[in-house]
Amino acid sequence: MVHAPATMADVARIARVSTATVSHYLNKTRRLLPDTENRVRDAIEELDYILDPAARTLRAGSSNVIGLAMSAVSNPYFSALAQELESLLSEHGKSILLMDTHDNTQREQQVVQELIARRVDGLVLAPSASADQAVRLAERYQIPLTLVDRFEPEHECDQAAVKSSDALAVLTGHLLELGHTRIGMITGERGLPTTEERIEGFVAAHRQAGLEVDEKLMISGQSTRAGGYAAADQLLRRRSRPTALVSGNNAMTIGTLRLLKERGVRVPADVAFVCFDDFEWADLFEPGLTAVAQPIRALAETTVDLLLTRIADDQTGIRRVQLEPTIMHRTSCGCLPGTPLGVE
Incomplete structure (x- = not known):
């Protein structure tokens, strides 16, 4: 209600x-x-008082401004997504107001309050690990809301995301097929739906191969470059270190690659490496990165469609759309690249 x-x-x-x-x-x-x-x-x-109550839906006119709340500055993936959203929304005569949540729940709530006070027509939110307060604010002030990237089944609002679990299972399964039995995973911030889905895929691949996951080889990189660097360092300092690494997002991948270079660890000769989130320049690395490519343009198109439909008619039924990623098979995993692998 x-x-x-x-x-x-x-x-x-x-x-x-x-x-x-x-x-x-x-x-x-x-x-x-x-x-x-x-x-x-x-x-x-x-x-949850907001100074400017005129921001509610009863306002007389439209601002033609859409609020984007996501960790766009610290995460290259969200930066690319924000660019696509801005491009698509501009085609519909909408401007964007982007504010960085830093994936922090308290900051996220403040950002949503600020965007509502600025009378945005709608909100696109990449939710933090606990976005209940932010979602409740949008509901209270009757602001059309679409959640993006992170699927939150408990929230009754439009959502667009990319499936993570199956793709991570395929990546991990590929490493297992290549003979790796000690695979380290650099996970994102715990509690984020995407982090939990990717861990689920990592664990599922091991179970399918009849192996138990060594939880000591799963280290949180906090979804950041610095965290990825620290997690990779911790994994490689183990007495029996992993022979392959899986990175849970592109920010952590950058940190991991920096650590590997500084330590003189060769990929894939010394350690195989695969990651979630493809880079525009991932194929320029030597070796090229085997990575999950998210359909950023399609995700942005879906998000814009969901939000503008909601703005036009708030009685439309709730829609939740999940898109399929693609695995780009290159050489960092330790084998010759072939046709891009599909998610099985």
């Missing part, structure tokens, strides 16, 4: 102060006692 957005009077009632005091707090026009400030701040957080 959609609740009416909170008002300044609601905040004043919960905080046990006057509306003038709430106004002073919000506009920084008068210093308040610490206890009063705390009560007002707590009430604002409890009610």
Whole structure:
């Protein structure tokens, strides 16, 4: 059920102060006692109050602006996705307002609040590991919302994502077929749907081969370059180090490749390497990277279609669309490249 957005009077009632005091707090026009400030701040957080209530759907006109909330600065994949979204939305007369969530739940909530206050017509959100508050804000203020990249079945909103589990199972299975039995996985931030799906594929491939996964060979790279570097370093320092590595996203891949170069570890002679997220320049590496290529353009097209349909008619049924990736078979896995592998 959609609740009416909170008002300044609601905040004043919960905080046990006057509306003038709430106004002073919000506009920084008068210093308040610490206890009063705390009560007002707590009430604002409890009610998800946003200063500009005109942002709700009852506003008179359209801003023709779409808010994008994702970790676009720190993640090359999201940067590419944001570019495609901007290009497609501009064809429909829409501008974008991009804000980086840094995959942080609290920052994500602040970003969504800011975008709503700026009267965007709709929101595209790449959800964090716990996006409940952000989604609830969009629902409360009746802002059309589409989740992208990370599939969240529990949320009743339009969603577009790429299947991860099967592709990671194929990549891992390929390494197992090549004779690797000690495969290290550099996982993304735990709790993210994409991270859990890719771990699921990694584990499934081992089970299909009749092998148990050594959980000590699964290290979180926190979905970042620095995290990928640290995780790869930790794996390669093991007494019985893995003979192959799987990286869960392109940011961690960059960090891993840097570590391998600094340590003088040859790919694939010393360690085989495969990764999720293809690069525009992945084939220029020596060796070329065997990688899962996500259909970024198709994902952006699907996302735009879902969101603009929702903006035009908020009574349209909820749609959840999952797209298939492609595996680009190159040489970093340790064998000759062939025709790009399909997801089995």
